[in-house]
Amino acid sequence: MSYLHSEKAGIVSTGVRHVGDVVVRWLPLLIVTGLWELASGWVVVETVLPPPLDVLIIAVDLVVSGQIVGDLLVSLWRIIWGLSLAIGVGVVLGVTMARVDPIEDFFGVFMSLIYPLPKTALVPLAVLWLGSGSGTAILVVFLACLLPIVLNSYNAAESVDQNLVWSAKMMGTSDRDMFRRVVVPAAIPEIITGIRQAVPIAFVALVSAELIAANRGIGYRILSYGQLGIYESMLAVIVVISLAAYVGVRGFERIERRVLVWT
Amino acid sequence: MNEGRVIASNVEKVYRSERTPTTAIEDLSFEVGDGEFFSVVGPSGCGKSTLLYLIAGFLDVTSGMITVNDHAVEGPGTDRGVVFQDYALFPWKTVMGNVTYGLAENGVPKDERRETAQHFIDTMGLDGFEDTYPKELSGGMKQRVGLARTLAYDPKILLMDEPFGALDQPLREALQDNLLDIWRELGKTVVFITHDVEEAVYLSERVLIMTRHPGTRKQVIDIDLDRTQDREAIITSEEFTETKNEVWRSLREETKHTV
Numbered sequence: 001m002s003y004l005h006s007e008k009a010g011i012v013s014t015g016v017r018h019v020g021d022v023v024v025r026w027l028p029l030l031i032v033t034g035l036w037e038l039a040s041g042w043v044v045v046e047t048v049l050p051p052p053l054d055v056l057i058i059a060v061d062l063v064v065s066g067q068i069v070g071d072l073l074v075s076l077w078r079i080i081w082g083l084s085l086a087i088g089v090g091v092v093l094g095v096t097m098a099r100v101d102p103i104e105d106f107f108g109v110f111m112s113l114i115y116p117l118p119k120t121a122l123v124p125l126a127v128l129w130l131g132s133g134s135g136t137a138i139l140v141v142f143l144a145c146l147l148p149i150v151l152n153s154y155n156a157a158e159s160v161d162q163n164l165v166w167s168a169k170m171m172g173t174s175d176r177d178m179f180r181r182v183v184v185p186a187a188i189p190e191i192i193t194g195i196r197q198a199v200p201i202a203f204v205a206l207v208s209a210e211l212i213a214a215n216r217g218i219g220y221r222i223l224s225y226g227q228l229g230i231y232e233s234m235l236a237v238i239v240v241i242s243l244a245a246y247v248g249v250r251g252f253e254r255i256e257r258r259v260l261v262w263t
Numbered sequence: 264m265n266e267g268r269v270i271a272s273n274v275e276k277v278y279r280s281e282r283t284p285t286t287a288i289e290d291l292s293f294e295v296g297d298g299e300f301f302s303v304v305g306p307s308g309c310g311k312s313t314l315l316y317l318i319a320g321f322l323d324v325t326s327g328m329i330t331v332n333d334h335a336v337e338g339p340g341t342d343r344g345v346v347f348q349d350y351a352l353f354p355w356k357t358v359m360g361n362v363t364y365g366l367a368e369n370g371v372p373k374d375e376r377r378e379t380a381q382h383f384i385d386t387m388g389l390d391g392f393e394d395t396y397p398k399e400l401s402g403g404m405k406q407r408v409g410l411a412r413t414l415a416y417d418p419k420i421l422l423m424d425e426p427f428g429a430l431d432q433p434l435r436e437a438l439q440d441n442l443l444d445i446w447r448e449l450g451k452t453v454v455f456i457t458h459d460v461e462e463a464v465y466l467s468e469r470v471l472i473m474t475r476h477p478g479t480r481k482q483v484i485d486i487d488l489d490r491t492q493d494r495e496a497i498i499t500s501e502e503f504t505e506t507k508n509e510v511w512r513s514l515r516e517e518t519k520h521t522v
Contacts, residue, residue: 161351163347163349163351164351164353166316166319166321166339166351167345167351167353168353168364168368169321169339170319170320170321170339170340170341170343170344170345170418171341171344171364171368171369171416172341172365172368172369172416173368182353185355186353186354186355188355261396262354262396262397262398263398
């Protein structure tokens with residue numbers, strides 16, 4: 001009986017905590033929107049900073065009417081490509097750098113050099129090589145996402161518990177299989193952390209690249225609405241891409257929890 | 264013949280990784296017979312674990328030699344199985360996955376793998392936990408998996424590195440008795456590292472006492488207990504107390520030397 005009571009109390013208190021969590025999570029957004037509403041018309045003229053509700057209505061309209069769906073899809077397509085390439089190259093590079101010294105020496109310098117470089121600084125040059133289409137945007141996303149993925153994979157593979165490697169060895173795992181059987185699975189949680197860090201970076205890099213040079217995509221739309229002075233639509237597109245990024249990160253976290261049942 | 268004899272002759276181990284080389288083990292010789300339960304005790308930092316890793320082939324001797332069945336140890340092999348203090352289970356594999364791993368690596372067919380693994384899972388009292396991941400298990404359960412996984416691929420020699428060191432007393436005793444049953448039934452050679460004198464005396468036929476730093480052989484004490492009795496009778500017997508005190512005295516001398 002008392003057990004039942006305490007269980008019920010537990011449910012209630014987690015319910016209350018859940019509501020509290022939701023409030024805390026969305027409160028900042030509410031405050032920002034409130035400030036935005038206040039600033040619009042009071043601090044800045046409405047034509048330059050339209051009120052949030054107007055922006056939201058336009059954002060919904062842009063999506064529902066299909067006006068920016070094409071650009072959104074182009075941008076997402078570029079992100080998927082850039083991110084996938086970065087995952088493919090980054091994981092292999094990071095893990096091999098951690099386990100093979102010459103590879104570490106060879107790529108280490110390269111990595112240190114591109115680390116502090118703002119990837120968008122490459123856009124003007126990349127346009128000359130790849131044109132102002134998807135190639136440039138994908139390259140920038142790829143480079144921006146590569147580092148967190150390489151670094152996390154590297155750290156993960158380097159810090160694999162020696163006893164795990166030894167226990168595999170004593171059970172007959174050859175040095176050649178050690179990578180696949182032990183090093184990679186042991187490193188997976190941290191590798192996934194690196195990918196999670198790369199997802200929002202991909203959005204930042206993409207929009208920056210498209211703002212500088214593109215003929216399609218979300219960044220291009222932001223820029224062109226801005227140049228035309230249609231600021232409601234410009235802000236609306238920013239809202240749409242922010243939401244897309246949010247959904248992307250959340251979606252990834254969901255996949256992550258499913259993959260990592262054992263952690 | 265598949266025997267489990269271990270011979271260490273004039274083993275020296277020097278770690279050179281740091282600027283000044285440290286001698287962990289110096290001029291250490293001993294012999295462990297086939298099917299023997301042999302414990303190693305010594306003050307902390309005496310190189311007990313290093314010794315075990317040398318026998319396992321994880322580390323190389325600097326000079327001297329370790330042989331297993333007259334073959335010099337040149338690396339890890341499936342004739343020896345290590346049970347680690349921190350369990351070293353694969354966290355991404357279930358209990359079943361961990362226990363079948365060694366069998367899979369040695370080409371045992373799938374059905375047979377599961378059957379053998381199930382046998383040792385049952386032996387260690389882990390039935391019902393086949394599909395559980397290690398993170399969900401208590402320390403005692405994890406070490407049961409550690410033992411089951413090592414027994415499954417049937418090494419002749421068990422090398423145990425303070426395997427029960429992190430467990431509380433009742434669990435420790437339960438696992439000690441489990442281990443004794445297994446040892447008797449399967450006739451494995453056991454090299455058991457511990458800092459617990461009572462554990463060493465209770466379990467083993469002989470105890471090697473190592474000196475402090477650098478570790479070398481101080482003394483090997485024979486333990487003669489009537490093992491047909493139960494735990495209670497053994498630990499209250501005069502022989503048990505006497506042997507324990509003898510080991511204690513020897514160890515205490517060691518600690519006094521350097522403090």
